[in-house]
Amino acid sequence: MITFRKQCAQGKILILFLIASLGIDLVSRGYEAFVSNNLVLLYFLSLAEITAFSLLYYTMMENKKIPIYLGCLGVGYVLLELLYLEVDSVALFQSYSKVVGAFIIVIMAMYHIFIQISKGKEIENKGLIFGILFYFSMEFILMLPLNYLINYTSEIVVVLWLFRVSVISIFYLILIHFIWSSGRSQKPLRFG
Amino acid sequence: MEQWQEPETIAVWIIFAAAFFLVLLIFIILLIRAFFKRIVQEKLKESKAKMIHQKHLLDTTIKTQEIERKRIAEDLHDELIGKLMVIKLRQEADSNSQSDIVSLVNESINTARRISHDLSPPLLEFTSLADLLLEMIDHWKVRFEIVTNFDERKNEMVSDNFKIQFLRIAQETITNIDKHAEASRIDFHFRQSRSSVALKIVDNGVGFDKNIKRKGLGLKSIETRVQFLRGKYHVDSKKNVGTSVLYFFNKF
Numbered sequence: 001m002i003t004f005r006k007q008c009a010q011g012k013i014l015i016l017f018l019i020a021s022l023g024i025d026l027v028s029r030g031y032e033a034f035v036s037n038n039l040v041l042l043y044f045l046s047l048a049e050i051t052a053f054s055l056l057y058y059t060m061m062e063n064k065k066i067p068i069y070l071g072c073l074g075v076g077y078v079l080l081e082l083l084y085l086e087v088d089s090v091a092l093f094q095s096y097s098k099v100v101g102a103f104i105i106v107i108m109a110m111y112h113i114f115i116q117i118s119k120g121k122e123i124e125n126k127g128l129i130f131g132i133l134f135y136f137s138m139e140f141i142l143m144l145p146l147n148y149l150i151n152y153t154s155e156i157v158v159v160l161w162l163f164r165v166s167v168i169s170i171f172y173l174i175l176i177h178f179i180w181s182s183g184r185s186q187k188p189l190r191f192g
Numbered sequence: 193m194e195q196w197q198e199p200e201t202i203a204v205w206i207i208f209a210a211a212f213f214l215v216l217l218i219f220i221i222l223l224i225r226a227f228f229k230r231i232v233q234e235k236l237k238e239s240k241a242k243m244i245h246q247k248h249l250l251d252t253t254i255k256t257q258e259i260e261r262k263r264i265a266e267d268l269h270d271e272l273i274g275k276l277m278v279i280k281l282r283q284e285a286d287s288n289s290q291s292d293i294v295s296l297v298n299e300s301i302n303t304a305r306r307i308s309h310d311l312s313p314p315l316l317e318f319t320s321l322a323d324l325l326l327e328m329i330d331h332w333k334v335r336f337e338i339v340t341n342f343d344e345r346k347n348e349m350v351s352d353n354f355k356i357q358f359l360r361i362a363q364e365t366i367t368n369i370d371k372h373a374e375a376s377r378i379d380f381h382f383r384q385s386r387s388s389v390a391l392k393i394v395d396n397g398v399g400f401d402k403n404i405k406r407k408g409l410g411l412k413s414i415e416t417r418v419q420f421l422r423g424k425y426h427v428d429s430k431k432n433v434g435t436s437v438l439y440f441f442n443k444f
Binding site: 096147148 | 194195208209212215226227229230233234
């Protein structure tokens with residue numbers, strides 16, 4: 001059984017992130033039904049990712065300034081793009097907010113791993129840390145040609161979307177496994 | 193025209209991708225560097241631990257050796273010399289006994305006493321380093337012409353352990369001279385100050401070629417003990433002129 005209260009700080013942040021992601025996904029479906037496209041919600045997903053993973057590294061890093069500065073930089077960029085970018089035309093939509101967000105998270109992941117190895121410490125939650133590094137590196141590469149992926153129709157685009165779906169699935173499985181293993185409530189022993 | 197078909201957009205993508213791969217490459221290089229640094233640090237730590245262990249082993253070996261020597265010395269003194277004394281007294285009391293037997297027994301007593309004292313000097317804690325050295329040298333006066341030059345600037349308290357190891361080093365050096373040098377004269381220069389002890393032993397023997405490595409048990413024992421006392425030593429030898437050995441100990 002998984003309980004929110006028994007989660008560590010990282011577990012709580014990831015649960016909230018998963019809830020936010022689910023919320024954005026549900027809203028995007030409704031949004032698509034009423035408005036022409038739901039591309040605007042990519043900004044909100046970017047904001048959720050940057051906020052959640054900046055907070056996650058804030059709880060894990062000794063140098064708290066790095067996640068604060070990088071997080072603010074990422075959020076600032078996404079907000080600027082949200083204000084100025086044209087989202088009505090699918091043909092002209094080319095947002096870099098997901099790319100910038102992924103880049104910032106990758107930088108934080110790299111910095112965290114590098115500091116841990118330099119100090120000769122054992123890297124805690126290896127699965128989660130390397131999962132974040134892998135997922136956001138892939139996101140950076142896949143989200144860069146976003147306009148191409150949403151406008152061009154070919155087999156290669158389908159393959160790329162399928163690849164992205166599998167990467168996302170693996171990443172969410174890693175997150176769920178982390179939440180499950182860190183918040184597992186142990187059955188009290190009957191004797192002693 | 194869609195955005196992705198514009199050359200500017202493609203150029204931006206290429207720049208972004210290149211920058212990302214560059215960052216990734218730098219990260220991998222830094223990671224490998226940090227990893228190797230960690231390996232080197234761990235190896236250094238390991239070798240330091242090994243050195244400490246070896247030092248500990250050496251300390252234990254030398255201490256055990258000393259305990260065993262003391263036990264043998266006590267056995268020699270209390271049992272063998274005691275029994276020889278009884279034989280001597282009985283022989284002296286017997287009017288028919290031969291005088292050469294008494295003198296042989298006397299000689300045996302003296303030899304046993306010398307061995308016992310060599311193994312474990314008596315009243316070690318109450319005797320100064322210089323006196324102990326002089327007493328040890330005294331035995332060799334029958335074999336060599338001995339010249340001593342003692343300079344005790346400060347009779348600092350020296351630990352029993354230091355005294356015993358220092359004497360063993362001097363003993364081993366004289367034994368080496370006796371075995372190999374064919375010398376007739378030995379000079380002892382001893383100097384003790386507040387923080388250091390130095391001993392120079394010079395003989396007029398046949399000398400040896402320093403380039404030929406000689407690692408007999410005696411030399412090894414000297415080396416081990418000097419190392420144990422955290423001292424230094426220097427050997428100088430000239431063929432047919434003689435050999436001089438200088439021992440120097442900074443803290444004791």
